[in-house]
Each structure stands twice: as C-alpha cells, then as structure tokens.
Amino acid sequence: MLKLKFEDLNLSEEMNKAIADMGFEEASPIQSQAIPFVLEGRDVIGQAQTGTGKTAAFGIPILEMVDAQSKKLQAVVLCPTRELAIQVAEEMKRLSKYKRGVEILPIYGGQPIDRQIKALRKGIQIIIGTPGRVMDHMRRKTLNMETVKMIILDEADEMLDMGFREDIETILEKVPEERQTILFSATIAKEIMELTKKYQNNPQIVKVVHKELTVPSIEQVYFEVKEKMKAEILCRLIDMYNPKLSLVFCNTKKRVDDLVSALQIRGFFADSLHGDLKQNQRDKVMSKFRNGTIDILVATDVAARGIDVDDVEAVFNYDIPQDEEYYVHRIGRTGRAGRTGRAFTFVVGKEFYKLRDIQRYTKTKIILQAVPSISDVQELKTSLFLEKVKDTIEKGHLSEYLHAVERLMEEDYTTLDIAAALLKMATTVENKQEEIEENYGDTGAAPGMVRLFINIGRNHRVGAKDIVGSIAGNTGISGNLIGSIDIYDKYTFVEVPKEHAKEVLMSMKNNTIKGSKVNIEPANRK
C-alpha cells in the first residue's frame, strides 16, 4: 500500500514541525493518497475508518490552504457527534501549532450558544461542527457560509445514519459552488454516492484496502492497565516469561525513548529503534539485538519494518497499534521458524474498542489475562528454577559439587539451609524488587508494611480520604490494604503493604494530590 514520507508531500515548514512534534514518522496510507489531491484542489472521496489517520488526511491540507491573513470563515468540517467534533478540533489544533493566526473552533449542541457566538466574532477560519448546531448558527447569521472554500463531511455514513441528510444538504446548498468538497466515510453505500453525485465535482476516490490477513498461530493475550503502570507491568512480564528476545512497540519516537530510559534504569538490556537513527546506528542496534547484547528492542512501527530476527519470543504492544494492519505486522515478528511466540497487548480504558476492531479484522480472539502481581512473578520464577534443578540432578555428574556441599556441612549447616540459600541467591539475582525491599530498612511500620513519607499535609487541605483515594486510584491497590495514616501540618506518613511499596512509590512520584506535587519516599529509620 502506498505510503509516503511527509517530506515527499511538499508541506510547509510549520506543518512538518508540528507533525514531527506529534511523533508521526511517515504518512499513513490514507494520508499518502488523499493529501496530494486535496492540495491540488480536487474533490475527494476517502474511504477510511477511524484509526487510519483520516483526520490528518484532511486536516493537514486544510491547514496548508487556509489564508491566515484573512479572518473570514474558509473551511467547515461536519461531524456526526460532539465527541468527534472535539477530537477533530484537537488534532487540527495540534497540527496548527506553528501556524500563526489560524483559528479553529469546534461548535456543537449542548454547549451554550452565546459562548460560541462570542468565539466566532474573533474571526475563525475553520469550524468543526455537528450539522444541527451549524444550521442553528446559519439561521442566526452568526456563521457566514459565503466565504467558505472547503467543506468536509467526516464520517458521512454515520451522519446519514443519524438522520442528518437534510441538514447536510441545506448546508451544502449555502456554500458557494466553486468550493472544494471532501467526503470521508467508512462505507460507500448508495446514499453516499447520491450525495457525491449531487454535490461533488469529478471526485477522486482514495481508499485503504484491507487485504485478507493471516495471523500466525501464537498465543495472544491482553491486559487492562493504567498508563502509569505500563512500564512496571512490562518488567514483570519480562521477568516472568524471560523471553530470549523481546520486541516492544510504542506509537511514537518519544514514547520509545522514554520507555528505553525506564527499562535501562531498572537494569534491563534495552535499546531503541526509531526513525531518527541513521543507517549505521540502526545497524549497530540490530546487531546488538541479534547477538543478544541487548534482549529488549523498543521500536516504532515504521522503524521495525523489515526486522527479521528469528529468536523473538515475545512481542509487546506497549501502545495499542493505530492501525489493525500494524497489529498483524507487529506480532508477525514472533513465533517464526516454528518457534513459540507470545503477543501481549496493553489496553488502557477506552482503547478496548480498538482491540475489538483488531480482533474483528484479524478474525482471532485475544484473551484477557490478569496483570501478574510481584508474588506471581516470584512464584513462577522459583518453580521454573526448581524444574531446572530437577533436570540437573537427573543428568548427574555432581560429585565435585557434592564435596563442596559436604565441606559447608562440616561447618554445621544443614543441607536444607544450603539448598534454601542457593535457591534464594539464584532467584534473586534478577529480582530487583527484593533488593529494593531490603533497602527500605526499618521504616517504623507495622510488620509486613512499609511506612512512606509524603510531603503534603493538613496545610495542603488533604485528609486521609484524599491520600487513600489517590493511592488506590493511581495504583489499583484496594483502599482497605492501606495501613495507618498520620497527617501532620506539612507532611503525612502512610503505611502500605511491603509488596506494594514499590508500585506506590513509582506511581505516586510527581503526581499531584489536591493540586500539590507529591514527593514520596520511604520514611527514615527511627
């Protein structure tokens, strides 16, 4: 499928800068196809669903074509719902970050019309609105359609389904005929064709064709996670399954860099692969990954294209992919050459809908799995290790080691003590959690708990409820697991179960409670 680099689209410097800030590496297929035609002034029918980058496919050329010197209304985007109107306006505002003097306004029902009228008086060049509210403003003469040069029908099939046909036609009749009309729709049914025949002029059709895809038979699971917990959970899963090589996907370059730093701080051997790397840097990272110097490669979709490494045993969708097709490409990197493979996808809140689309598209079932707790990880590691121990005993050739054990027994240690100590040493080598826990020392807490210091107290208007609410809300730990709370004027002590202390420390750091920035650390030894 045609995909272009944004540089090939001859966009302005301001636009390329905003696109880079948003972390987009290359134009999506619908953008690659639609943007050149819209920039030429052609009418376009775009067949594409949400998630394909369709908003930027019309948003970028609109912003490039609008005259910032003129304060007149120049482009109108019609959307079926208020949520979509807001979303489109937000995406276009981000794209217009460096475009001086371009004003974008969403107008939709449910918001006080007076406020919209006031905003419109400022001189808005682009409005994004629902048909009903746009008509309302036209009737009140607070919107003058005579100067409009571009009109976009976004999710046209949805708008027709919702009964907006008459409104849309009324609006189109009021826009001068020598305009550019662009229509985006997931489906192109008869009714849509009727609209385009009547209101478009020799439209160019562009679409994202979904080819039939085959997903390799690998285990696919997903986890419902909070954004803040993603790095921690990724580490637990890697600890637990111990894949030979792991490939982790993020949606933007910045997220790749942030995650690599988080992993490196935790002592993992990870590196990044994204579009900013020069060819020789890329080659270096890839050869480190191939020979196992690093065992976690964090990448964007674009950069990972063409990666061909056989030993990838796990693929992590740290960010759920923007496009269903990306999902297939991503997970196709594991389970190669008859090896076992696992694919893990992190889903945050509403992204569940994207997951549903992926399942529909790939015709596979992705199974929900509970997020493993730290003790699950430890348990699994211990049992995997004990399996290895049994295997080693079976294989024999242990006599010289037996002598060493005997020497230790002469010093009055039992075989059981020795075995337990060796097991602890072997399974805690990689167990950073335990090391950290041991570092808490005596915080003066009840047994099994860690006492934490928080730099916020009564003077910040917080009560015990706020502290419990914030910890429970940010970590998913149930409020009744939280122990005693002592609130002083300037600070607070709170006790949390030892096994959750790290999670609380990590997810509360730099958060705010009632508007005050949190600093949190283990309480000092008494």
Ligand code: AMP
């Ligand atoms: P849409 O299909 O417009 O709803 O876009 C879906 C998501 O993809 C939005 O979060 C966009 O910001 C993002 N997006 C759009 N274009 C690109 C691109 N070229 N590369 C990466 N992400 C993109």
